[in-house]
Amino acid sequence: MKVVAFERSLQGTGASRRLRITGKTPGIVYGAEAQPQLIELDHNALWHALKKEVFHSSILDLEVAGKSQQVLLRDVQYHPFRQLVLHVDFQRVDAKKKLHTRVPLHFMNQESNPAVKLSSAVISHVLNEIEIECLPSVLPEFLEVDLAKIEAGQTMHAKDIVLPNGVSLVAHVEAENPVIASATIPAGAVADEAASGAAAEGEGDKPAA
Template sequence: MKVVAFERNLQGTGASRRLRITGKTPGIVYGAGKEPLVIELDHNALWHALKKEVFHSSILELEVAGKSEQVLLRDVQYHPFRQLVLHVDFQRIDAKKKLHTKVPLHFINQDTNPAVKLSGAVISHVVNEIEIECLPAALPEFLEVDLAKIEAGQSLHAKDIALPKGVALIPHIDAENPVIASATIPAGAIADEAAAGETPAA
């Protein structure tokens, strides 16, 4: 995705407030051994872009003063109750250095899972994103988690995710191997099944 921004000359709380009044959002670009650059972006365009999953998990093409560089969205500050973005941070990408970033999980085949269809199991998504490391060129937009074969009472863990070539879980996630999804039979369904199995007294 391409993002157009403009260099920001004035800094400080007052200047940022005036920017927001004119429909702009202040931001900063940092990293890759270069000086931080303060920028401003069109608020409405940014607001709509932030609603897209890909904006949060992909390498973005940031254009400032006619020059483009690759960045990742690193932080967004929202107003507590208004639909307002207060500030955004972007990190420059070095093509030769591994990224540590979070990518979304897309759960597939849940509706066709036999435990769901036949046993009334409920599959819970414990996490919706996971932290990985890879070179920028290998960064996936998302990772798929296949729920086709998970059985009632079972869980899927981080290491069960099929990772593309060049992508790895960050070390502490790999070591902990947390649960990412679990299948359970609701208590009500178990009670109903038990009642159905009871034979009436003669």
């Protein structure tokens, strides 16, 4: 995904405020053993880009003054109540160094899960993203989580995710192995089932006429 930015020479609260009045958003690019670079971006284009999942989880081609560099979006500061982006941070990518970043989880086959269809189970997504490490060349846009076989009362953990070659969970996620999804039967469904069972037993106890 390509992002066009422009060099920015002025900094400070006043300069940033004036920049925003003109429909621009201040930002910075840092990392890869190079000097930080002040940039500005068109606010409307940035606002629409931020609504796309891929903008947050993939390597971006950032063009500044005609030169392109690969970056990751690292931080976004929003206005507390206005639809306004105050500042963005991008980190340069080194092709030879592993990245530590978060990628979205896409949950698959939830509707066709037998526990959902037959037992009224509800599958909750506990995490919507996970932290991984890999070289930039194999960074996935998202990871799929197959919910086809999770049963009522069961949970899925981070280690249950099938990772692409060259991709691994970061050390603390590997150690903690957090829950990413769980399947439960709502109390109402359990009560209904119990009531149905009791009614059936009651009918069986009635004397024949």
